[in-house]
Amino acid sequence: MRKSFIVLFFLFSARLFAQNLNPEYFDKIVFNSDFKSSRDLKLWPIANDEDEIMIISNGQYLIERKNNTKDRFIFPNWQNPYPNYELSVNLTLEKLVFPYQVAGVCFQFNSSLTDGLILEFNKSKQFRIRKINENGIISYLTGSTPNNSWKKCNYLLMKGELNDLNILVNGNKIEIYINNYFIYSFENESNFNLRNFGLFVGKSSQITFQKIQLLVNHKEYGKYDYLLSIKDVKEPEVTADTNTQKNDVKKEADTLTEKPNQTTGSSDNKELTEALALIVRLKKDLSTKEKELETQKQLLEKCKNDNLSLNAFIESNLDNKTLNRITELEKENNKLKDQLQKLKTENATLQDFKTFYLNQNKDKDIINFLYDELKKLEEKNASLSRQVEMLQNQLKNLKK
CATH class of the missing domain: 1.20.5 (Single alpha-helices involved in coiled-coils or other helix-helix interfaces)
Structure with a gap:
């Protein structure tokens, strides 16, 4: 019992000390999309073509990427004016079944949506964080190469269960939680313009989102409203700059145009x-x-x-x-x-x-008539009987 208590104490302590930002600090919702209202149809793109399917239905945003050569960045038709925020996302990952299939969210993007961070998950309960710059060059914040940048996360739910993802940003400090468990923290370059967020779906991958919220501290609410604007959704182009990338980074950039059956x-x-x-x-x-x-x-x-x-x-x-x-x-x-x-x-x-x-016998009763006729027949029969008897006697005499 004492050993169990000690183990629990150290686990709790590790989580406590790893957490520098307080999630309760962000207490005011400034962006809410639950995919149940007509407003969501204005916030997010809808598509059904040879490259992808993007459908909002029954409180879900289903995104299926058919294109097997290019990843997809999806940004809402809304710009985030707040530099400090909590991004809360509900997502389901059961459709990630092959090693090349990845999906997640993107955050800390600039206003032109060409420079930012990508948090992605795969079927092996792993995550990694990539950074893309304006030239399309890829680098890794969770490792140095495409392979060693994947980090294990046993808190991820894969069998059709809903995952709660929370990304806390305060200045240059960033912390990530999955299903209320702290999984990673790092410091990013402090850039006032890196604040936009969106969704990420890898080539030939599929993911479902159910709720997306952005929260800020109530003291900062309304402070940056003058920066709010409606924009057209853009998708950043990912290209490789072979003159400036290192070998391992170049390989990852090249994989962005590879077919999904190619792995590294x-x-x-x-x-x-x-x-x-x-x-x-x-x-x-x-x-x-x-x-x-x-x-x-x-x-x-x-x-x-x-x-x-x-x-x-x-x-x-x-x-x-x-x-x-x-x-x-x-x-x-x-x-x-x-x-x-x-x-x-x-x-x-x-x-x-x-x-x-x-x-x-017109006047005689039929019964009397029949009686008389019967008597006549009887008399006739008696006469015939006598004649027969006489003939028999004569026959006897002749035989003698």
């Missing part, structure tokens, strides 16, 4: 190798998926053929059942026709009997 340094080469290996694996996976897709297509075609055969079988069986049913119905129809014919014959007989009855 062993660490970058290692990351590039890993990226290429990942691409090879993805190609293999893609080939496997294509084979699986082809197999699925063949199975689908087989299912279609089976379905056609099944439909033909069903139609065939349906036709046979229909024919059998038709045959049965025809038999029933013929049977009904026979019955109808019998009924017609019986009806004709009854009609003849009715006619005979009406002609012979």
